Amino acid sequence: MAFEKGARPLARCLQCTKHERAALPIRTFTTSRAALLETTNDPASTETAPPPARQPMSMNPELVSRPSQERRVVAETGKQPVASRRRRYMLKQTQNIPFEQLPFQCFQEARKVLQEDRKEKLEQIRVQRERMERLQAQNVAPQDEGRKNHRLKSMRESLDHLKILADINDPMVKKTFEDKQGDMNKPIYRHLADKKWRSYKRQVLMQRITQMNVVPDVLPAVDPVVSTSLMFGRRNVQHGEIVDSRVSEIAPFLEIQPYDQGERLYTVAVVDPDVPNVKKDGFDYRCHYLASNVRISPTETMVRLGDLSEKQVILPWLAPYSQKGLPYQRLAIFIMEQPKLESAADSACRSQEIDVAKIKEAGRYTKRHGFILRSFNTTQDLKPVGADLFRTVYDEGTAGVMERAGVIGGDIEFKRKKIEPLPYKKLPGSRYR
Amino acid sequence: MGPPIRGVASGRRFALRAKASSAALRIPAVDQQKALAAYSIRLTTAMVLPARPMFSAAPRAPSMATLAVLESALSGLRISTSAAIGSHVSRRHASHQAQGRANKAADGAGKRLGAKKSGGEFVVPGNILFKQRGTLWFPGDNCSMGRDHTIHAAQPGYVRYYRDPARHPKRKYIGIVFEKNQQLPAPVNAVRRRKLGMLAYQMPQTYAVQESADLLTGPQTGLPGNAEMGTAKPSTIRDQPNESRGIKTIKKTGSGKVVDEKLTLRPGYQYRQANWEIGRAAERSKAAQMVKPFVPGDRFAAWRKKNIRVAKNAERRAMGRGGKKGGKK
Numbered sequence: 102m103a104f105e106k107g108a109r110p111l112a113r114c115l116q117c118t119k120h121e122r123a124a125l126p127i128r129t130f131t132t133s134r135a136a137l138l139e140t141t142n143d144p145a146s147t148e149t150a151p152p153p154a155r156q157p158m159s160m161n162p163e164l165v166s167r168p169s170q171e172r173r174v175v176a177e178t179g180k181q182p183v184a185s186r187r188r189r190y191m192l193k194q195t196q197n198i199p200f201e202q203l204p205f206q207c208f209q210e211a212r213k214v215l216q217e218d219r220k221e222k223l224e225q226i227r228v229q230r231e232r233m234e235r236l237q238a239q240n241v242a243p244q245d246e247g248r249k250n251h252r253l254k255s256m257r258e259s260l261d262h263l264k265i266l267a268d269i270n271d272p273m274v275k276k277t278f279e280d281k282q283g284d285m286n287k288p289i290y291r292h293l294a295d296k297k298w299r300s301y302k303r304q305v306l307m308q309r310i311t312q313m314n315v316v317p318d319v320l321p322a323v324d325p326v327v328s329t330s331l332m333f334g335r336r337n338v339q340h341g342e343i344v345d346s347r348v349s350e351i352a353p354f355l356e357i358q359p360y361d362q363g364e365r366l367y368t369v370a371v372v373d374p375d376v377p378n379v380k381k382d383g384f385d386y387r388c389h390y391l392a393s394n395v396r397i398s399p400t401e402t403m404v405r406l407g408d409l410s411e412k413q414v415i416l417p418w419l420a421p422y423s424q425k426g427l428p429y430q431r432l433a434i435f436i437m438e439q440p441k442l443e444s445a446a447d448s449a450c451r452s453q454e455i456d457v458a459k460i461k462e463a464g465r466y467t468k469r470h471g472f473i474l475r476s477f478n479t480t481q482d483l484k485p486v487g488a489d490l491f492r493t494v495y496d497e498g499t500a501g502v503m504e505r506a507g508v509i510g511g512d513i514e515f516k517r518k519k520i521e522p523l524p525y526k527k528l529p530g531s532r533y534r
Numbered sequence: 535m536g537p538p539i540r541g542v543a544s545g546r547r548f549a550l551r552a553k554a555s556s557a558a559l560r561i562p563a564v565d566q567q568k569a570l571a572a573y574s575i576r577l578t579t580a581m582v583l584p585a586r587p588m589f590s591a592a593p594r595a596p597s598m599a600t601l602a603v604l605e606s607a608l609s610g611l612r613i614s615t616s617a618a619i620g621s622h623v624s625r626r627h628a629s630h631q632a633q634g635r636a637n638k639a640a641d642g643a644g645k646r647l648g649a650k651k652s653g654g655e656f657v658v659p660g661n662i663l664f665k666q667r668g669t670l671w672f673p674g675d676n677c678s679m680g681r682d683h684t685i686h687a688a689q690p691g692y693v694r695y696y697r698d699p700a701r702h703p704k705r706k707y708i709g710i711v712f713e714k715n716q717q718l719p720a721p722v723n724a725v726r727r728r729k730l731g732m733l734a735y736q737m738p739q740t741y742a743v744q745e746s747a748d749l750l751t752g753p754q755t756g757l758p759g760n761a762e763m764g765t766a767k768p769s770t771i772r773d774q775p776n777e778s779r780g781i782k783t784i785k786k787t788g789s790g791k792v793v794d795e796k797l798t799l800r801p802g803y804q805y806r807q808a809n810w811e812i813g814r815a816a817e818r819s820k821a822a823q824m825v826k827p828f829v830p831g832d833r834f835a836a837w838r839k840k841n842i843r844v845a846k847n848a849e850r851r852a853m854g855r856g857g858k859k860g861g862k863k
Contacts, residue, residue, distance in 0.1 A: 314726055316723075317722075317723055317726055318725055321723035321724075322723055377730050377732065378730065379732070382729050382730050382731070383728060384730060424734075426732065427732070512736060513734050513735070513736065514734070514735050514736070514737045515732040515734055515735070516732060516733055516735055517732055517733075518731050518732055520658050520659055520690055520731075523656070523658055523661070
């Protein structure tokens, strides 16, 4: 079998009786109870997850290593197998020894140093918290209120930084994050995920947005701080990909992943800036979707654009289409953060709600054609925090999609306007010899 | 008595050969003496002949060295210097370069580079705005650069020469604006000025009908088919179904018996069989009818076939043809 073939040299090396090393117990990557308590005792949240119940090896998503078994695990438990098949195979072969009993001296010494450092950081966190409490308890003159708040804000920032520093060197944290099992309620995992996103995916997104000129065309600027991923049914769409018109006929799922603490309310808008206008010989905007008050937290990230309630949706999904002969239509998806609520605790939702009924009643932003996102953002005091993009071109499904969506113009074809050459101007005779 | 000394013997042989070669190349020894005598008569009195005393010994032939010295002395006096005699002639080297860019060649023909349209001039797509070697100017808004760095207009409008520090701190750009009063570079973060440059046309009806018919009669849409749209009259033979075309029946007497053959009106307005019918004619032939169909897994038939083949090959080998030994049996 392929996976066994791949892992065979490593396994053989570890099982080989010739070398002394094989007699040593080999460290495994599974979390034991003690290691879990010791390493992931996060200061930010007091609750600790109980260790997962022991499962039979063939059904354990951490140990299953055959494709057939993997499929069974997915079908029966609904859990994806953890990490690579090769690693799972290796784990099955080796013994389950907790960290602190591993016989590698250097490793144990290094762990001691890290634990020492962690203790130091925890102490600093405690001190910082006490300081903040003291400052909060102080009564200050009204003119010093702003200064106090500013001080508190900077102290909170340094506290967040300390929380990350306390955990960042922990091997278990690294392992859990790489297995995609990190708890996004904890600052360290949010920090790692943010770093990972910024290292590649955000750069790709920024490149697509700037190269395809979404940023000056739809909104003047955007600095994404939430990551987005788009899915039509089960099909994941990369930023800027050209999507078949029949695929994009149904409303997509949008995953919005914020990397800071707390629940927020967001507004999602899908705008096409490439609507042809023959009369003006230019382009117009068309809104394909608009919804407000979408509740997102670091752990609840999935939005089904088709399933939002009446209180949220201002303009329901309109299938994107591009008429024949036109260049591709960009469908820019923008995530806007709603204005902050001043009197809100850290844990509670920190955004103001938008009155959707009022917007619908006013009618200015319920017309799809000529929807200008810049003005909507200004009137509603929204701040763009995330973006996504896909494209659509005329294909064999477009006419049907338009007909089903009740859009006229499926039989319209665009052709280049012929431009007459400039009249030939004869140069003065003196120039000809 | 020891063995003969090789060095001495070979040395003598070389000397002999040298003498012989000198004789062969130049003049026989006796004639040489005569010639020398004749030359000496013609010599001026002022001429000093270093080898003079040797001539007194008349019966003895002059040595090689003497001859060589004499030769060189006399060569200067000859009227014509022939190469055969082997005289040395001094070469004159060129003091002036004959090839390449001697003395800095003058300028070549002008290449007609430079601006072809000035700032503010109206241009249409394809107009050349600037010809250059390398990129003195870069294409800005609504311009394009050709293979030889020529800047072309891509939209109708007015030419602008400008710099855009937000795009590049050092580059100079040529761009096109649509209105006379517009300026470049455009303000940062403003919506781009774009032109559609297209006109909308009604699609030819046949395409639209076909496409929508294809789409709407699919079972997955769950929508009623558009029967009223599909009744457009086909304009060519190609669009008609086979049944509605004209059919001719002819009698064919190919293989002894008379067969009726139906010919339909094909594109090109001729009555003939369809191409697929012609293509499958071989399958209906007599030879094709004789072939037994292959049955996979019929080992008995395979065994019989093999036996026939082996027997045939053995017979052929017995006839003395096909000299191969280890071939297929």
